Amino acid sequence: MAYDPSRIEPAWQRFWEEERTFEVTEDRTKPKFYALDMFPYPSGKGLHVGHPAAYIATEVTCRYKRALGFNVLHPMGYDAFGLPAEQKAIDEGVAPQVSTKEAVQNFRRQLMRLGLSYDWSREISTADPAYYKWTQFIFAKLYEAGLAYQTEMLVNWCPALGTVLANDEVIDGKSERGGHPVERKAMRQWMLRITDYAEKLLEGLETIDWPEPTKVRQREWIGRSEGARIFFAVEGTDEKLEVFTTRPDTLFGATFMVVAPEHPIVARITSDAQRSKVAAYVEETSHKSELDRQTAKEKSGVDTGGRAINPATGQAVPIFIADYVIYGYGTGAIMAVPAHDERDHAFAKKFGLPIVEVISGAEKPIEESAHSGEGVMVNSGALSGTPTANRQAVGVVVDWLEKEGLGQRSITYKLRDWTFARQRYWGEPIPVLKDGDQVVRALDVSELPLVLPEVESYKPLGTGESPLAAVSDWVAVSDAKTGRELRRETDTMPGSAGSSWYFLRYIDPKNDSELCARDKSDYWMPVDLYVGGTEHTVGHLLYARMWQRFLAEQGLVRDPEPFQKLVHQGMILAFTYYGPDKRLVPEAEVEERDGKLYKKGTELELEARIEKMSKRQGNVVNPDQVIDRFGADAMRVYICFMGPLSADKPWQTNGLEGQFSFLRRAWRLYFDETEGADTPRADDSEPTETELRILHKAVKKVSADIESLDLNTAISALHVATRDLAQEKSRSRKILGPLAQLFHPFAPHFAEEVWRAGLGHPAGISFVAWPQHDDRYAVDDEIRMGVQVLGKTRGEILIARDAPEAAALEKAKAEPSVAKYLEGKNLTRVIYVPGKILNLIVK
């Protein structure tokens, strides 16, 4: 019988389920390994091939680690709250609880068909009350620690939809759905004080093994800036205008001030003469979206009529409002130094403000462009002559400011607090009781979970509140603790809530009295290998780090960092074919002739492009169909073989077919399928030296490649071993057994089947000790070495790996293809790197 995945795969999946092969508990006699995949949003559309591609790296590693004797935790779950389910509820009236449950079942079924070695007994869903009880618990803890607070925030308000939109639901100032205009509106919002953790999150990056570009992005997102806060007296008032600057050394050149339009000081410093102009500008900017403000090319602003005193020069300088100063950053006000800041320069030019050079070294006249580089302080009174290099001048100025009481050293971060509320139904209810706007208390753990009530309609109310506000008997509470009539918060948590701690719940998923028992998290944490996409770099990966730190401070977990090693998988792309009319042509209708692509049976020449898989392009590949045709093992092997884990790469059905025939070829090492039945071929013969060499090289290469996650070259090593052993007509169990083990992490059903039915071992390959290589066989003692003359390869010699130079030289000279380049020349130098190269320099 030929290799038939549809026969063996379901059988082994049943076996693993019945034997509970992958269920684990804490076992302190074994080293632990916690491998985690970023859990999916269970979309109603089901899996696409990008999911398994993302899960394969941990999968292969886990199967390998188990065989090495590690106690492996490899769980899966669902990030189940989210907008698509809510939208479906609005459109079709299907309760998200119901549609999500269906989607989860479909996901689980599809994931199981892939033969992924998850411990399914630990499956979790963030939308499960038994789970979100603890999300709510963490929120309550954050509230009690003063890290959750409410404040007026500008939000994206869409009047047409009657709802608040997330930033990614707004495209070019219009709602993603329906294209309605979106405004900025101030609303009371729950926030989490992630900014309190800015420094710790920065420091923590030094301790973890993450891709450097990801760390760079987090660092930039946190955006630490060192500088000073400086106080400017406002003429004719007691007001102090506080600014933040990274260049206090340019203080003498501050010829005007700029304040963000939203800044509360604006009303107090505006002169009567300017009041109406200022009001108009403030009004105008409040209607502009963030995007409008950012894309405006011209600087705009208005003089408030107020004057501030530059503490260094004693000069009165005008105070402007302008939207290029952002209220949420620093102090929302700046000292403008047009000579040394491009933005201030542009503003000064537009409004005819003076430009005073205070740092020498400009290449162009200071009237023409700002000089933001290094130089020496000039026009700066007693401080003139101080060089700016190495922030020396900054130090001098700040010392002076501190001594005079005019300012102080200060560090500012770009990171903003985390907006932690959605005016939506399908999320965790925020567990607090309120009296009007006033929060009275957070719910106690004994009152949790606060279950999401059923509602009649999922439609936005149009007031900006979530549909929960309409459930009056849920909202109104008579509080047993205080005896007061209170109201529940009707906002729910954002999608990032449940995903910020799920890795802990896997460790103790059924615990009803704790979010995760401390002795268990001490055993399993931190995560040893976390795999997910780069798109979560500054969202999820930062939020989860903050929660983990908070929980560590609360003594609920030990480690300050949750993810010790992080790796990103690339995106799976697809070839998309376009006809001359730019119309899409499905892959099934494409054929290749003379290196050109045509629509099948026609002369229509097609253009191939590599694009993201998307429903709209019709190039989404469904894993169910792949498995039906080729089986899960071929798909897994192909995914590994496609290319480097972290690279984006296109799905190619041809390539998949190639790996399917590879498995069939490998199958024939184990079974003679000529007579219509599977006849095992293995025997107890002693392996030859050649066979041992093939095997040990493969063991060495495959092991090393799994360790370094170079799965594509690991598969390539399996190809080579399979080809060469077939050539040798290998039959020995001593060869075919270890080979099956090498297949196991990649093609587990295949490996289980050949292990039991082909080699006659008891069923179950998962925990059989991983083969070890012996360098006596894995390293060749005779190798083919290139011989160069003047750096150009001219021939090849067969020589002992560690042969002395004289021997190598002798062999090279005997090689006609080399000798002809030496003829009549003087050998002046010999470069010989044993095992690598022989390079002959002649004159």
Next chain:
RNA sequence: GCCCGGGUGGCGGAAUGGUAGACGCGGCGGAUUCAAAAUCCGUUUCUGGCAACAGAGUGAAGGUUCAAGUCCUUUCCCGGGCACCA
């Protein structure tokens, strides 16, 4: 504009500074077959040549080195991120 990635055969991709193109797809030739599928063997960077062979070749241009896809400088193109953050 700034910050990250990345440019290697027809295609996906291999190469601790040491024979560029492993492995796979596709192509070509052959075996098997009544035929096809499947399978097996050979071949396949480009140019010239019947061939032996020669020359060129890792986006481009320079450089370091006995030796560069790999290191350095400049530059072009593609993908992603940030975007008036003082």
